[in-house]
Amino acid sequence: MNIMVIGAHPDDPDAMFGGGAMLCREHGHSVCMVSMTNGNAGHHEMRRTELAKRRHEEAMAAAKIMDVEYLIMSVNDCELFPTLENRNMLITEMRKFKPDLIITHPPCDYHPDHRYTSQLVIDTSYLLIVPAIVPEIRPLTENPFYFFSVDSPMSNMINAVLPIDRVWNKKVKVWHQHESQMYEWLPWTRKKLDEVPKTEVEKLKYLSSQRGARHIKTANNFRDLLICEFGEGGKSIRYAEGFCTANIGKKLIQDDLVKSFSLSDFLKIGDFK
Numbered sequence: 115m116n117i118m119v120i121g122a123h124p125d126d127p128d129a130m131f132g133g134g135a136m137l138c139r140e141h142g143h144s145v146c147m148v149s150m151t152n153g154n155a156g157h158h159e160m161r162r163t164e165l166a167k168r169r170h171e172e173a174m175a176a177a178k179i180m181d182v183e184y185l186i187m188s189v190n191d192c193e194l195f196p197t198l199e200n201r202n203m204l205i206t207e208m209r210k211f212k213p214d215l216i217i218t219h220p221p222c223d224y225h226p227d228h229r230y231t232s233q234l235v236i237d238t239s240y241l242l243i244v245p246a247i248v249p250e251i252r253p254l255t256e257n258p259f260y261f262f263s264v265d266s267p268m269s270n271m272i273n274a275v276l277p278i279d280r281v282w283n284k285k286v287k288v289w290h291q292h293e294s295q296m297y298e299w300l301p302w303t304r305k306k307l308d309e310v311p312k313t314e315v316e317k318l319k320y321l322s323s324q325r326g327a328r329h330i331k332t333a334n335n336f337r338d339l340l341i342c343e344f345g346e347g348g349k350s351i352r353y354a355e356g357f358c359t360a361n362i363g364k365k366l367i368q369d370d371l372v373k374s375f376s377l378s379d380f381l382k383i384g385d386f387k
């Protein structure tokens with residue numbers, strides 16, 4: 115199966131589905147991560163051209179750990195809009211990769227680039243199969259499944275969880291590649307640059323606790339389900355990625371995730387629509 119993870123900035127797809135991507139690779143599925151912008155506004159000191167280059171290198175190092183394809187579009191950070199040009203660019207990339215499952219930001223996100231990425235992805239959902247649209251590239255014969263990646267603050271939307279404990283340390287190493295964000299830009303925005311440790315070991319520990327909170331919350335919110343599914347083992351699952359069906363594209367029916375993706379850990383919650 116082909117899984118496409120579409121985020122606004124280089125590091126967003128990693129955060130949304132980094133753990134899932136590595137589990138999918140173990141099952142032999144192909145994963146393509148896409149950043150709709152070059153991320154060149156995410157720094158307090160670096161110039162935009164240098165930053166775009168640095169973030170490209172960081173994303174490629176992360177892609178190597180996850181063993182996935184990683185595409186970065188040339189749109190400037192904070193300047194993404196749901197234009198026809200961007201929609202057709204996305205349709206072209208999707209038709210080349212032929213995804214069975216697409217994961218993206220939810221449409222109600224804080225960042226305009228995240229929201230417009232979500233809008234652009236939603237806008238492709240029917241057009242992928244329409245031959246008259248972007249006629250130079252063959253349309254898909256079937257619409258893919260669509261998922262939104264959901265953070266713990268919106269956990270009431272979650273209807274699928276994926277425990278990622280087995281690849282958690284690797285996911286932390288993936289974030290560790292995005293140095294410009296994890297150890298410079300994001301702490302600067304929080305006025306907490308002085309809390310960033312100096313050694314590699316301490317940095318990984320810091321990242322695991324900084325970035326782990328939302329995944330711990332997701333696992334805790336669905337503890338009963340995890341115990342019901344995995345018995346005693348469900349009690350100790352610490353980290354989970356959360357998703358919500360997007361209600362566009364192909365309809366997910368019960369057990370689709372398990373049957374189609376052989377991901378027996380992917381848990382469905384409630385009814386998929």
Ligand SMILES: [Zn+2]
Binds near residue numbers: 126
């Ligand atoms: Zn982002």
